[in-house]
Amino acid sequence: xxxxxxxxxxxxxVVLAAGTATAEEDKAIQAAIKARQxxxxxxxxxxxxxxxxxxxxxxxxATGAQAAADNLVAVNGLKMGAVWLPESxxxxxxxxxxxxxxWENGPDVAAKAKDLRESLxxxxxxxxxxxxxxxxxxxxxxxxxxxxxxxxxxx
Amino acid sequence: xxxxxxxxxxxxxVVLAAGTATAEEDKAIQAAIKARQxxxxxxxxxxxxxxxxxxxxxxxxATGAQAAADNLVAVNGLKMGAVWLPESxxxxxxxxxxxxxxWENGPDVAAKAKDLRESLxxxxxxxxxxxxxxxxxxxxxxxxxxxxxxxxxxx
Numbered sequence: 001x002x003x004x005x006x007x008x009x010x011x012x013x014v015v016l017a018a019g020t021a022t023a024e025e026d027k028a029i030q031a032a033i034k035a036r037q038x039x040x041x042x043x044x045x046x047x048x049x050x051x052x053x054x055x056x057x058x059x060x061x062a063t064g065a066q067a068a069a070d071n072l073v074a075v076n077g078l079k080m081g082a083v084w085l086p087e088s089x090x091x092x093x094x095x096x097x098x099x100x101x102x103w104e105n106g107p108d109v110a111a112k113a114k115d116l117r118e119s120l121x122x123x124x125x126x127x128x129x130x131x132x133x134x135x136x137x138x139x140x141x142x143x144x145x146x147x148x149x150x151x152x153x154x155x
Numbered sequence: 156x157x158x159x160x161x162x163x164x165x166x167x168x169v170v171l172a173a174g175t176a177t178a179e180e181d182k183a184i185q186a187a188i189k190a191r192q193x194x195x196x197x198x199x200x201x202x203x204x205x206x207x208x209x210x211x212x213x214x215x216x217a218t219g220a221q222a223a224a225d226n227l228v229a230v231n232g233l234k235m236g237a238v239w240l241p242e243s244x245x246x247x248x249x250x251x252x253x254x255x256x257x258w259e260n261g262p263d264v265a266a267k268a269k270d271l272r273e274s275l276x277x278x279x280x281x282x283x284x285x286x287x288x289x290x291x292x293x294x295x296x297x298x299x300x301x302x303x304x305x306x307x308x309x310x
Contacts, residue, residue, distance in 0.1 A: 031200060031203060034196055035197060038194075038197050039197070041193035042190060045186060045187075045189070045190035045193070048186060070234060074232065074233055075233070080226060083200070
């Protein structure tokens with residue numbers, strides 16, 4: 001019984017140590033999480049427009065496709081790296097699926113971010129030129145999104 | 156009793172008429188609502204950075220202030236007018252506080268959007284030049300946000 005109590009005490013100690021962020025820090029972390037999820041939503045919305053054209057759910061139109069592609073590049077260009085705060089992974093914070101590994105693999109994350117940027121710039125060049133080039137570019141964007149999600153987002 | 160039933164029937168008819176959107180339309184409307192709320196979140200996040208500097212909660216720094224201001228202008232420049240779909244007001248759709256009046260006052264909405272754009276461009280010019288000019292510009296941005304929210308967003 002005493003042994004169990006000691007184990008329980010140790011376990012609680014770990015939990016409490018993990019929970020030492022101040023209310024102010026928690027607020028900043030939650031604001032950052034909300035902001036990066038908003039970035040993801042804006043990617044999703046514009047990819048949704050292109051995806052609907054690719055699947056024929058809506059007619060391809062060059063102006064709309066170009067606008068969506070321009071938006072993707074603009075969202076990617078926002079200077080919002082600060083939303084990836086330390087201690088804002090899904091082990092340390094609530095309301096996120098970002099794995100701690102994202103903070104532990106800087107060079108791989110940077111390489112995947114570069115792939116994403118390149119696939120979006122290629123989409124921006126292709127989107128207004130026709131449905132087929134847009135579809136091909138969309139495949140590459142999907143791959144670069146998926147590579148990062150697979151490695152660094154909780155399924 | 157028969158009279159009441161008739162009134163009830165008429166009322167139900169109105170409700171049913173308001174609810175005739177297809178599942179596909181509902182999906183598009185909810186996607187648009189989510190996307191515009193994400194836009195608002197990105198405004199809020201970047202205004203939050205500037206606001207924290209203005210209130211002295213964090214130290215003013217020119218680079219961070221400039222980045223936040225650049226982000227505000229970039230978010231404002233996204234070609235996402237399509238997220239303001241017809242029938243996506245808070246009378247016709249769920250999960251939104253956008254009042255139907257927003258769709259009924261085109262010229263006033265356009266004037267308020269122009270005010271917002273101008274206040275953000277002024278912020279972009281001021282943000283990196285010092286805490287005091289940034290604070291002054293922030294007041295004007297707040298006024299342009301507030302004007303539209305007061306007129307067109309459910310309290």
